[in-house]
Amino acid sequence: MTTSLLRQSERIVHTTCPYCGVGCQIDLHIANGIIYRVDGRFDNDVNHGNLCVKGRFGYDFVHAPDRLRTPLLKEKGDGARAERAFQPASWDEALNSVADQLRHLRDHYGPDSIAFLTSAKCTNEENYLMQKLARGVVGTNNVDHCARL
Amino acid sequence: MAGLATTVGSGAMTNSILDIPQADVLLVTGSNTTEAHPVLSLQMKRAVRQHGAKLILIDPRRIELADFAALHLRHKPGTDVAVFNAMAHVIIQEGLVNVPFVQARTEGYAAFAAAVAEWTPERAAAIAEVSAADIVQAARLYAQAQNAAIFWAMGITQHTTGTDNVKALSNLALLTGQIGRPGTGLNPLRGQNNVQGACDMGGLPNVFPGYQPVSSAEARQKFAAGWQTPLERLSPTPGLTVTEIMDGALSGRIKGIVIMGENPMLSDPNLHHVRQALEKVPFLAVIDIFLNETGQLADVVLPAASFAEKEGTFTSTERRVQLIRAALPLPGEAQPDWQILTSLANRLGAEWEYENPGEIFAEMAGLTGSYAGISHARLEREGGLQWPCPTLDHPGTPILHTEKFSRGLGLFCPVDYIPPVEETDDDYPFILSTGRILFHWHGGTMSRRSPGLEAIAPQAEVEINPADAARSGIADGQAVRVSSRRGEVIAAARITSRSPQGTIFMTFHFAEAAANLLTIGAVDPIAKIPEYKVCAVRLTPCQESV
Ligand code: SF4
Numbered sequence: 001m002t003t004s005l006l007r008q009s010e011r012i013v014h015t016t017c018p019y020c021g022v023g024c025q026i027d028l029h030i031a032n033g034i035i036y037r038v039d040g041r042f043d044n045d046v047n048h049g050n051l052c053v054k055g056r057f058g059y060d061f062v063h064a065p066d067r068l069r070t071p072l073l074k075e076k077g078d079g080a081r082a083e084r085a086f087q088p089a090s091w092d093e094a095l096n097s098v099a100d101q102l103r104h105l106r107d108h109y110g111p112d113s114i115a116f117l118t119s120a121k122c123t124n125e126e127n128y129l130m131q132k133l134a135r136g137v138v139g140t141n142n143v144d145h146c147a148r149l
Numbered sequence: 150m151a152g153l154a155t156t157v158g159s160g161a162m163t164n165s166i167l168d169i170p171q172a173d174v175l176l177v178t179g180s181n182t183t184e185a186h187p188v189l190s191l192q193m194k195r196a197v198r199q200h201g202a203k204l205i206l207i208d209p210r211r212i213e214l215a216d217f218a219a220l221h222l223r224h225k226p227g228t229d230v231a232v233f234n235a236m237a238h239v240i241i242q243e244g245l246v247n248v249p250f251v252q253a254r255t256e257g258y259a260a261f262a263a264a265v266a267e268w269t270p271e272r273a274a275a276i277a278e279v280s281a282a283d284i285v286q287a288a289r290l291y292a293q294a295q296n297a298a299i300f301w302a303m304g305i306t307q308h309t310t311g312t313d314n315v316k317a318l319s320n321l322a323l324l325t326g327q328i329g330r331p332g333t334g335l336n337p338l339r340g341q342n343n344v345q346g347a348c349d350m351g352g353l354p355n356v357f358p359g360y361q362p363v364s365s366a367e368a369r370q371k372f373a374a375g376w377q378t379p380l381e382r383l384s385p386t387p388g389l390t391v392t393e394i395m396d397g398a399l400s401g402r403i404k405g406i407v408i409m410g411e412n413p414m415l416s417d418p419n420l421h422h423v424r425q426a427l428e429k430v431p432f433l434a435v436i437d438i439f440l441n442e443t444g445q446l447a448d449v450v451l452p453a454a455s456f457a458e459k460e461g462t463f464t465s466t467e468r469r470v471q472l473i474r475a476a477l478p479l480p481g482e483a484q485p486d487w488q489i490l491t492s493l494a495n496r497l498g499a500e501w502e503y504e505n506p507g508e509i510f511a512e513m514a515g516l517t518g519s520y521a522g523i524s525h526a527r528l529e530r531e532g533g534l535q536w537p538c539p540t541l542d543h544p545g546t547p548i549l550h551t552e553k554f555s556r557g558l559g560l561f562c563p564v565d566y567i568p569p570v571e572e573t574d575d576d577y578p579f580i581l582s583t584g585r586i587l588f589h590w591h592g593g594t595m596s597r598r599s600p601g602l603e604a605i606a607p608q609a610e611v612e613i614n615p616a617d618a619a620r621s622g623i624a625d626g627q628a629v630r631v632s633s634r635r636g637e638v639i640a641a642a643r644i645t646s647r648s649p650q651g652t653i654f655m656t657f658h659f660a661e662a663a664a665n666l667l668t669i670g671a672v673d674p675i676a677k678i679p680e681y682k683v684c685a686v687r688l689t690p691c692q693e694s695v
Binding site for chain 2: 021022043051053054069086089094095099102103120135139142146
């Protein structure tokens with residue numbers, strides 16, 4: 001702890017806490033490519049420098065060793081999909097396989113055979129694009145998010 | 150928030166965090182605010198401690214806010230409507246109605262007054278197992294306050310009667326005119342960081358961004374033009390909700406699902422059902438930052454960016470649109486979700502050309518009146534802005550419904566008490582209530598990877614009242630089997646009077662003891678929010694280790 005406090009930050013990035021709907025404003029202190037300290041910002045009408053334990057300390061997930069680093073495709077086979085192993089794939093392979101499947105389903109069973117679950121953890125821009133993809137490209141209103149609250 | 154959209158015309162929190170200390174009375178129900186919205190709760194504590202506000206807590210559990218409460222009604226879970234109706238009854242009986250407000254700004258009063266005429270405090274007290282005098286006291290405090298604000302969260306909405314609960318609260322605000330001023334209002338506290346934004350952006354089956362109905366020909370024309378999409382591609386029929394999508398996958402109607410940034414394998418009620426649905430659906434693609442329980446079942450998994458590696462905006466519970474900024478490089482070949490969606494759309498024949506999230510926001514704002522005056526450049530200069538913000542020189546809107554309601558007049562909606570779907574019986578004598586605790590977040594995908602947070606709250610726990618524990622032969626810390634009609638999990642007993650007699654409490658953060666294995670798939674008929682809060686269970690002490 002003491003050593004990390006003494007470390008010089010290379011950058012301080014003003015952003016928004018990713019945990020709850022309060023929307024506290026935070027500063028991420030970055031050194032050697034990691035978030036080593038997080039402060040609450042004072043220049044706002046939301047948190048006035050305060051943070052809770054999640055907003056102050058809950059950032060190890062960003063650097064977790066099991067973060068996904070490459071697209072994954074299920075191996076072909078006869079067994080149940082859940083049982084089969086994943087193989088790393090290129091972006092082209094992975095995106096083409098999703099697009100091929102969705103096109104096939106849309107052409108054979110209609111757009112309403114496909115559904116999209118968007119996310120209360122993703123940004124506005126991403127949520128906007130997800131429903132635009134569902135409605136404007138595929139042609140279905142089957143779009144919802146898990147936290148209808 | 151189907152309830153508020155009906156009664157006042159907008160489902161969002163009416164007031165702002167900043168004006169909480171201006172309330173003389175705070176009514177908090179179904180929100181464990183100090184754990185679920187900790188920094189917002191600081192303003193509630195400030196209102197009580199520094200400004201002498203009175204806090205009315207209506208919650209079965211003795212949560213931390215109880216220490217700040219002038220009055221705590223520990224009602225039986227699922228009996229909220231009975232309590233709120235009786236409060237309205239008292240307000241009318243005792244002449245505490247804000248008559249000028251009701252006359253000028255509302256409609257439907259007569260029918261509502263007739264409906265609550267039979268909801269005496271005594272009748273509600275018998276159903277809710279609280280004292281009638283406390284109901285009377287709560288009604289007087291709320292109605293007689295200069296400014297009184299109501300707050301609620303998932304404890305109110307996660308019932309089959311969730312929409313009714315919200316309407317019943319809304320009726321109280323309309324009756325007393327406790328809305329449209331600082332320190333008043335109807336304030337649903339949104340859980341995850343961007344629930345408000347996901348709804349605002351049209352992440353719902355029945356609306357485009359800005360709650361413009363897909364059934365409206367005008368809205369479809371507007372979006373067809375804005376998106377340069379053939380009009381006939383935009384369907385006028387509302388789509389399926391998440392619960393219906395899972396049912397559709399099981400029945401064979403849904404053949405492909407794309408999931409972005411969610412783990413329904415942990416956050417949905419009745420997990421067996423969800424697992425079967427996701428195993429059965431012929432095609433499943435998942436976009437996420439971890440390979441979680443849902444991703445394991447997928448055909449394709451695409452690696453996305455965390456909040457620290459991308460740009461964009463979140464909209465907080467108080468309708469405040471705020472920026473996130475990239476602080477770190479992406480791990481490996483991961484890409485921000487907006488790029489992944491763009492590549493996918495273009496492979497399906499679209500011609501999207503976005504250089505950055507600011508351009509996406511600008512397109513959205515051009516089609517969404519309440520966001521029209523907001524841009525990334527403006528947020529960069531001025532900080533967060535609260536919608537509605539219709540023009541570039543508009544300062545944003547801290548308080549809704551000041552002059553008139555979004556729907557014009559506020560609508561009284563009589564609601565009747567409906568008992569919970571699953572009542573306790575001899576086989577399943579306890580009510581199980583689920584919720585979240587301070588140190589973990591929803592499915593736990595993020596917070597459970599934090600060694601520091603794991604050390605504080607390491608295992609699944611079930612809170613049991615001391616009298617119930619004694620009767621069931623359960624010792625503190627002992628492993629307990631919790632069984633419902635749908636499944637069973639094992640958790641460590643934590644004996645505490647926080648939980649009232651007859652009700653046990655579990656969290657749904659832990660994959661190993663997912664409380665949602667036990668809960669019911671019954672959903673509120675309008676909001677389609679699953680019933681997490683009330684189901685019947687039995688407790689058996691066991692020898693196995695937790
Ligand atoms: S710091 Fe705590 S209260 Fe603030 S947004 Fe983050 S999780 Fe919510």
